[in-house]
Amino acid sequence: MNPKSATLVLLCLSLLLPTLRGQQARGLGPDWAARAALADRLGSGVAWVVNDPVLLEEGRNRAEVRASRRANKGFDRIQAMDRALAQAKSKKRPVLWYVPRILAGMGGRQMYRPALPDLYARSVFFSDPECVDLLNRRFIPLRLFCDAPLGKRFGITAPDRVEPALVIIAPDGKVIRIIDRIRSFNAAWLEQILRKEAEKFDAPSAALEVARKRFEAKEIDGVELIHAHLRDGLLDQTVKMVRALRGVAPIDTARAWVLAAKAHRRMGKVDDAQEDLALADKALEDAKNDRKRGLTVRGVRGEVAAERGRIQLLTGRIPEARRSLMSVSSRSPARAEARYLLGLLEFFDGRESMAVRAFQEAALAGEDDPWAWKAAVNLIDGLDRTPLGPALHGFEDPFAPIEGQKASTDTSVPRSPGEARDLARAGLEFLLRMQRTNGSWSDSRYAYWGTIDLTPNVWMAATSLACAALLEWKELDPERVEAALKRGEAYLFDDRNISEGANEEIYAQGYRLLYLCRRFDLERSAREKKSLVGRMDAIVARLDELQSPEGSKAVGNFAHEYPNAFCTASVMNSLHLAKERGAKVPQHMMLRGAEALLASRSPDGSYSYSAGRRVSTDPKRTAERLKNSVARAPICEAAILWSKNPAGDVKKVEAALDNFWKYLPRLERIRKCDFHTDGELGGFFFWHGIFHTTETIKALPSQKRRAQMKKMLKFLTTLGELDGSFIDSHELGKSYGTAMGLLSLKNAMGKGKP
Numbered sequence: 001m002n003p004k005s006a007t008l009v010l011l012c013l014s015l016l017l018p019t020l021r022g023q024q025a026r027g028l029g030p031d032w033a034a035r036a037a038l039a040d041r042l043g044s045g046v047a048w049v050v051n052d053p054v055l056l057e058e059g060r061n062r063a064e065v066r067a068s069r070r071a072n073k074g075f076d077r078i079q080a081m082d083r084a085l086a087q088a089k090s091k092k093r094p095v096l097w098y099v100p101r102i103l104a105g106m107g108g109r110q111m112y113r114p115a116l117p118d119l120y121a122r123s124v125f126f127s128d129p130e131c132v133d134l135l136n137r138r139f140i141p142l143r144l145f146c147d148a149p150l151g152k153r154f155g156i157t158a159p160d161r162v163e164p165a166l167v168i169i170a171p172d173g174k175v176i177r178i179i180d181r182i183r184s185f186n187a188a189w190l191e192q193i194l195r196k197e198a199e200k201f202d203a204p205s206a207a208l209e210v211a212r213k214r215f216e217a218k219e220i221d222g223v224e225l226i227h228a229h230l231r232d233g234l235l236d237q238t239v240k241m242v243r244a245l246r247g248v249a250p251i252d253t254a255r256a257w258v259l260a261a262k263a264h265r266r267m268g269k270v271d272d273a274q275e276d277l278a279l280a281d282k283a284l285e286d287a288k289n290d291r292k293r294g295l296t297v298r299g300v301r302g303e304v305a306a307e308r309g310r311i312q313l314l315t316g317r318i319p320e321a322r323r324s325l326m327s328v329s330s331r332s333p334a335r336a337e338a339r340y341l342l343g344l345l346e347f348f349d350g351r352e353s354m355a356v357r358a359f360q361e362a363a364l365a366g367e368d369d370p371w372a373w374k375a376a377v378n379l380i381d382g383l384d385r386t387p388l389g390p391a392l393h394g395f396e397d398p399f400a401p402i403e404g405q406k407a408s409t410d411t412s413v414p415r416s417p418g419e420a421r422d423l424a425r426a427g428l429e430f431l432l433r434m435q436r437t438n439g440s441w442s443d444s445r446y447a448y449w450g451t452i453d454l455t456p457n458v459w460m461a462a463t464s465l466a467c468a469a470l471l472e473w474k475e476l477d478p479e480r481v482e483a484a485l486k487r488g489e490a491y492l493f494d495d496r497n498i499s500e501g502a503n504e505e506i507y508a509q510g511y512r513l514l515y516l517c518r519r520f521d522l523e524r525s526a527r528e529k530k531s532l533v534g535r536m537d538a539i540v541a542r543l544d545e546l547q548s549p550e551g552s553k554a555v556g557n558f559a560h561e562y563p564n565a566f567c568t569a570s571v572m573n574s575l576h577l578a579k580e581r582g583a584k585v586p587q588h589m590m591l592r593g594a595e596a597l598l599a600s601r602s603p604d605g606s607y608s609y610s611a612g613r614r615v616s617t618d619p620k621r622t623a624e625r626l627k628n629s630v631a632r633a634p635i636c637e638a639a640i641l642w643s644k645n646p647a648g649d650v651k652k653v654e655a656a657l658d659n660f661w662k663y664l665p666r667l668e669r670i671r672k673c674d675f676h677t678d679g680e681l682g683g684f685f686f687w688h689g690i691f692h693t694t695e696t697i698k699a700l701p702s703q704k705r706r707a708q709m710k711k712m713l714k715f716l717t718t719l720g721e722l723d724g725s726f727i728d729s730h731e732l733g734k735s736y737g738t739a740m741g742l743l744s745l746k747n748a749m750g751k752g753k754p
Contacts, residue, residue: 035363038376039388043122043143045132045370049087050080051143056101056115057108059449060383078149084142088171092203096139096194097167098126099180104151105158110670110677116382116445117164117182117730120390123377124185127370130266131191133231137205138198159670159677166190168197176200181410181672183730184721185390186397188314189411191266195233208232222248223255235263242276250287254280254300261307268400270311277311280304302332306341313341314400318349336365340375344391344398348433355392384447384455393443394434394734397723402426414718417710420749421476423717426724427742428473428481431466434735435484439491441466444733446684448561457504458732460497463488464511465739468518472746493535506546506558506571513539513574520581536583543571544589548596554611556596563611565600566632568593570688572639573695587644594643597636605629605655607636609680628680629656630663631689638696653699657708660693664715674729686728687740690716694747713748716741 053075055061055068081097088095100118101108108114125131135141144150146165151157154167154175165180177197211228214220222245230238242260245253261276281304287297309324322345328338343358362375377389390396402413415423436442442459467488474481491497492515498508513536520532548554548563557563558571572593579585600608602615606625616625626633633656641648666678673683697708719726719741725734726741 032380035376035379038363038367038373039380041127041367041370041373042119042377043126044373045129045136046126046141046143047136048141048143049084052077052080052100052145054101054145056118057112058115058383059113059447061115077144077147078153080144081142081150081153084140085169085171085173088140088169091140091206092171092201093138093140094171094176094197094201095142095167095169096135097142097144097169099146099156099163099165099167100143101145102151102156102158102161102163102165103145103147104156105160106677108158110158110673110675111163112675113731114163117395119377119388120185120395121164121182123374123390124187124396125190127374128187128191129370130262131187131194132370134191134194134198134233137207137232138201139194159673162670162672166193171201179409179411181412183395183672183727184397184401184411184723184725185395186399186401186722188266189397189401189722191233192268193408195235195266198233205232208234221252223252223259226256226259230259230263233266235267238263250283251296251300254283254287254304257283258300258303258307261311265307265311265314270315273311274308277304277308298329299332299334302328302338303334306332306334306338309338310341313345313398316399318345321345322349336362336369336371336375339365340371341398343375343378344396347391348398350433350435350437352392352437382445384445384452386445386447386455393445394430394723394725395730399723401722402720402724408722411722412718413720413722415720417713417717420713420717420745423720424473424742424745425476426720427726427738427745428470428476430724430738431469431735431742432477432480432484434738435466435487439463439487439489440497441735441739443735444731446729446732451503451561453499454503454561456497456499457502457508458736460492460508461504461511462733462736462739463491464508464515465743466735467492468511468515469739469742469746471515471518471522473742474522503561506543506560506567509539509543509546510558510571510574513543513578517574517577517581533582536578536581540575540578540583540585540589543575544586547571547589547592548611550592554596556592556594556599557611558593563596564609565597565607565611565636566685566688568596568611569632569635569639570692572642573635573692576639576642590643591645594640594645594647597640598645598647601636605633605637605652605659607632624679626659627663627666627678630660630667630681631685631693634660634696635689635692638699641699650699650701653696654704657693657696657700661711671728672730674731682729684729684732687726687732687737687744691740691744691747694744698747709748709750712744716745716748 053072055065057065084095101114146156161180163180164182165178167178168176170176208228211220211225215225226238226241229241239260242256245256257276257280261273264273264276284297284301305324305327309321312321312324322342325338325342325345328335339358339362343355343362346355346358356379359375359378363372363379365372378387378391380388382388387393434441434443440459440463444458444462446458447455467485470481470484492512498505516532516536520529523529523532546558548557554563558568560567572590575585575589596611600611600615602617602625604622604626606629608615609628634653637653637656641650641653667681667686667689670677670681671683671686676682694712697705697712700708721727725738727734727737
């Protein structure tokens with residue numbers, strides 16, 4: 001086994017083997033083992049000059065990571081980079097440096113599960129045949145951690161840069177472009193970036209030169225030469241060569257038009273691609289009586305159908321894409337691709353069982369087919385007992401990326417306040433795609449180790465938020481939203497879906513209460529309103545049981561994992577809303593909560609991270625305390641105000657908001673990190689803080705409220721991803737982030753237009 005393959009296998013085994021043992025214990029070993037072997041191949045089609053041998057962290061694999069570091073202690077990354085740059089200079093190609101881990105700056109502390117986004121990248125980017133062709137033929141591909149020496153050399157340090165990242169380096173060693181904080185994985189998006197960067201360097205690939213010589217020697221036909229140009233990303237030349245093709249058999253004409261369709265699809269010219277496929281169909285009609293080549297005709301017909309289905313999926317035409325992809329015969333070389341795309345389609349259409357079946361069929365293609373690798377990783381569980389691959393968590397995006405990425409530095413698509421409704425529409429579409437058959441939004445992988453039984457509560461909280469967001473934006477797609485809400489409510493109010501007594505239950509209950517309040521506001525029937533209040537009362541009673549009682553160490557606090565101010569205030573937010581709508585909220589709940597918050601507040605207005613900590617008054621630490629409180633102080637001050645405690649003061653709310661805006665850039669900088677990164681700040685707290693800050697702003701006088709919301713709207717419209725989602729920590733997931741983003745956006749916009 002060569003070092004490159006060995007590195008990939010070791011990396012995958014670090015992720016997969018502990019789960020394999022669990023799967024075998026449940027009697028699923030043989031099939032799972034075969035799929036794990038296929039998943040091991042992800043990314044192996046890329047001819048990495050150097051593939052970093054050190055394993056990546058995935059929460060519970062710390063022992064394996066430490067052993068890997070010891071085994072590779074002498075690995076010299078500067079030397080590896082110099083080797084890649086020497087090849088770049090010799091071959092006159094740029095280096096594509098893929099950075100799965102940034103150790104420079106913080107020693108990697110900004111991410112504790114970097115193995116997950118790396119796996120997503122290897123599945124979506126580095127196993128996509130078109131991206132792999134461009135990387136191998138037009139770049140010098142390098143997979144390498146950015147350690148301190150490399151960070152100093154290239155100016156890359158965390159948390160100013162967050163993994164995974166792509167760094168494009170010219171043959172002279174100068175950095176051309178850096179794209180980091182990648183959290184949306186769209187192969188079409190990457191292919192476009194690679195192709196445009198490769199166009200800056202005219203040198204054709206060695207493989208294309210070989211193809212030209214073989215064509216001159218009549219060793220390959222004209223269609224194979226055209227295909228070589230397509231694989232180099234020379235799309236205009238591909239189309240011109242197809243249109244100039246003469247004197248070939250109908251079957252070869254059809255093959256050529258399929259290549260033209262692929263080129264046009266990659267250019268974004270889907271109408272032209274459809275015309276190309278129609279011409280391919282016509283050529284196949286002329287070739288259908290050629291018995292000698294009957295099998296080839298069937299195969300090309302499958303390629304036409306697969307490409308047509310891919311284009312239809314790209315443009316969101318789900319029923320048409322399903323018909324096209326299902327028509328690809330088992331004997332077609334495009335069968336695995338078609339079945340994989342069908343799996344994605346079925347998943348995003350809410351038909352998980354059909355998606356799994358399609359992935360299973362794609363995985364049968366064999367160990368050398370990248371579509372089989374991509375399918376296999378979505379059929380096995382990770383250490384967190386959720387599907388390992390990107391597709392079922394919403395991280396693989398097969399649709400046309402949202403425009404606006406001409407000079408992207410990450411996977412966001414900044415917009416203006418005037419485009420807020422477009423942003424909301426994209427987010428709504430994402431949420432509708434991500435609802436599961438049982439009515440839930442359960443893509444989150446939030447499972448801090450040793451306590452993964454909390455995951456059902458996280459899914460319940462995310463589902464509550466998603467339903468609330470759909471309610472708020474129902475006017476954008478009333479029929480689909482109504483159907484989604486019907487399924488969502490069936491999940492929300494089935495208490496079997498809650499893990500009572502486990503961590504995060506307070507968020508499951510608190511956000512269910514929030515949903516009921518939103519539903520109450522839009523309900524016209526007095527009878528139904530009364531029923532909703534009854535449901536609120538039941539949840540309030542459970543929250544009363546969960547609040548730390550008198551005589552406890554953290555009296556008045558709520559605990560998600562441990563008692564603290566930020567989750568206490570967030571629950572009080574929901575209790576306040578419920579009380580305003582007629583729910584029976586005992587006054588002691590609000591008063592105890594307020595006293596708990598006051599016990600965590602320093603004289604400077606900052607709040608300690610967890611209850612029971614001694615409140616700091618050290619003046620030298622004031623700035624650090626206020627920075628750490630950036631997103632919890634506003635909702636804490638608002639909750640005290642809502643409680644009617646005498647200490648409640650709107651001026652303190654305003655001061656907390658001033659502090660929020662002062663330190664917001666620090667919070668936004670670490671938004672996509674999955675661990676505490678800047679002191680107590682962690683990416684997982686971003687959307688929690690933003691949403692509850694928009695709730696806090698409602699406590700201000702009207703004029704000040706409008707000014708704050710206008711400022712918030714301007715900020716929010718910069719945060720959408722190229723797939724329409726919102727996100728902070730990848731672990732919490734895209735449905736949670738998107739729901740929070742849409743709720744925050746609605747609060748900022750109010751009932752009118754921006």
